[in-house]
Amino acid sequence: MTTISPAGSKPAVTKNAAGERIYNFSAGPGCLPEAVLRQIQEDVFNIRGSGIGILEHSHRAKVYDRVLAEAFEDFRKISNLPSNYHVLFMTGGATSQNFLVPANLKPQDQTADYLTTGYWAEKSIEQAKIYGPVHEAYSSKDKMHSCIPTDAQIKYSANPAYVHMCSNNTIFGTEWHQLEGSKNTWRDRVPMTPAGVPIVCDMSSDIYSRPVDFTRYGMVYAGAQKNLGAAGTTVVVIRDDLAAKKVRELPGMLRYETFAKDESRPNTPPVFAIYVCGLVFKWILSQAEGSRHCLDVIHERNIRKAGLVYDLIDKSTFWKGCAEPNARSLMNLTFKTPSPELDEKFCKESAAAGLDGMKGHRSAGGMRASMYNAMPEAGCKALAEFMREFESKNG
Numbered sequence: 087m088t089t090i091s092p093a094g095s096k097p098a099v100t101k102n103a104a105g106e107r108i109y110n111f112s113a114g115p116g117c118l119p120e121a122v123l124r125q126i127q128e129d130v131f132n133i134r135g136s137g138i139g140i141l142e143h144s145h146r147a148k149v150y151d152r153v154l155a156e157a158f159e160d161f162r163k164i165s166n167l168p169s170n171y172h173v174l175f176m177t178g179g180a181t182s183q184n185f186l187v188p189a190n191l192k193p194q195d196q197t198a199d200y201l202t203t204g205y206w207a208e209k210s211i212e213q214a215k216i217y218g219p220v221h222e223a224y225s226s227k228d229k230m231h232s233c234i235p236t237d238a239q240i241k242y243s244a245n246p247a248y249v250h251m252c253s254n255n256t257i258f259g260t261e262w263h264q265l266e267g268s269k270n271t272w273r274d275r276v277p278m279t280p281a282g283v284p285i286v287c288d289m290s291s292d293i294y295s296r297p298v299d300f301t302r303y304g305m306v307y308a309g310a311q312k313n314l315g316a317a318g319t320t321v322v323v324i325r326d327d328l329a330a331k332k333v334r335e336l337p338g339m340l341r342y343e344t345f346a347k348d349e350s351r352p353n354t355p356p357v358f359a360i361y362v363c364g365l366v367f368k369w370i371l372s373q374a375e376g377s378r379h380c381l382d383v384i385h386e387r388n389i390r391k392a393g394l395v396y397d398l399i400d401k402s403t404f405w406k407g408c409a410e411p412n413a414r415s416l417m418n419l420t421f422k423t424p425s426p427e428l429d430e431k432f433c434k435e436s437a438a439a440g441l442d443g444m445k446g447h448r449s450a451g452g453m454r455a456s457m458y459n460a461m462p463e464a465g466c467k468a469l470a471e472f473m474r475e476f477e478s479k480n481g
């Protein structure tokens with residue numbers, strides 16, 4: 087019999103010390119809920135009793151019609167999205183939004199304002215420059231992107247087409263939070279902007295990690311591969327006046343309007359990635375507890391999860407957090423030991439103990455533990471315990 091297994095036989099499954107699945111702290115693609123993975127296993131062979139797998143159905147067939155319709159419905163349900171906002175499933179990753187946003191929303195002779203709070207925000211402004219003048223209203227580059235600005239630190243231009251921000255800086259581990267007095271409440275925060283100027287937000291690494299009010303934004307985009315599903319699609323939430331905007335001639339496939347009018351299938355869409363998003367949206371909804379909204383439950387859990395590691399960092403002289411405490415991310419926790427050699431040792435030994443993907447990004451160094459929604463609390467406890475042991479052996 088011919089085999090398609092590269093090794094010709096099934097490899098042994100890598101497990102952690104307790105004989106369980108490896109905890110995947112990778113920044114993305116990140117871990118997915120186990121219930122979603124098990125459903126995918128079934129649906130790849132036979133979805134919804136159709137006798138045909140999800141990868142084989144036509145994108146115009148009834149089965150996919152339902153998958154797509156439910157994905158739209160469930161996404162809207164999670165955030166109670168008003169009807170003047172479109173949800174789009176696009177391709178090209180969050181990276182393609184870096185040129186699609188200015189191409190669709192910024193006239194050639196009008197500026198757009200950018201808040202550069204990390205690596206991905208740097209990429210965004212770079213691409214926008216292709217479409218005429220842009221204004222950097224704030225940059226934290228000289229502080230190694232360890233902070234988030236106050237409103238007073240942001241200097242807008244006179245008449246920007248939009249203000250672009252990135253709500254969570256995946257690489258440097260900072261996130262926009264609402265501050266109440268000096269107390270960090272972890273609520274989402276949008277900066278004060280000039281009246282009537284829409285905010286465009288890259289929410290790739292913290293979308294649906296906490297309650298979100300999309301009406302505070304003109305547009306939000308997020309690569310799916312962290313909190314929403316599988317790589318291959320980018321979710322865009324866009325207000326209808328912005329979706330209809332025409333500031334220059336563009337091919338149809340580069341227009342938000344095309345995707346809005348055509349239910350995100352002007353061509354063969356990334357069927358599988360959208361289907362996985364649909365399952366994750368159902369999982370998010372299933373996290374509601376009694377009268378408590380699913381995003382409140384998820385948010386509280388994320389605060390507990392991150393707290394396990396941040397508390398440890400705050401009580402120790404061995405660990406050093408990279409982000410300023412009032413700008414810390416709940417999703418991507420960045421920290422270091424006293425030396426690069428110990429950082430390397432930590433990454434090696436934690437991986438061997440079943441805590442995978444802890445190495446920081448090449449531009450930041452140190453460690454990064456990504457605790458997306460699907461990372462179980464047990465994984466974060468195991469990490470905190472491992473850090474404690476590592477400190478006692480190497481401190």
Ligand SMILES: Cc1ncc(COP(=O)(O)O)c(C=O)c1O
Nearest residue numbers: 179180181206256288290291309
């Ligand atoms: C905040 C943020 N924006 C953009 C990107 C790029 O996303 P993609 O690889 O989907 O283009 C990433 C990827 O990690 C990210 O974390």
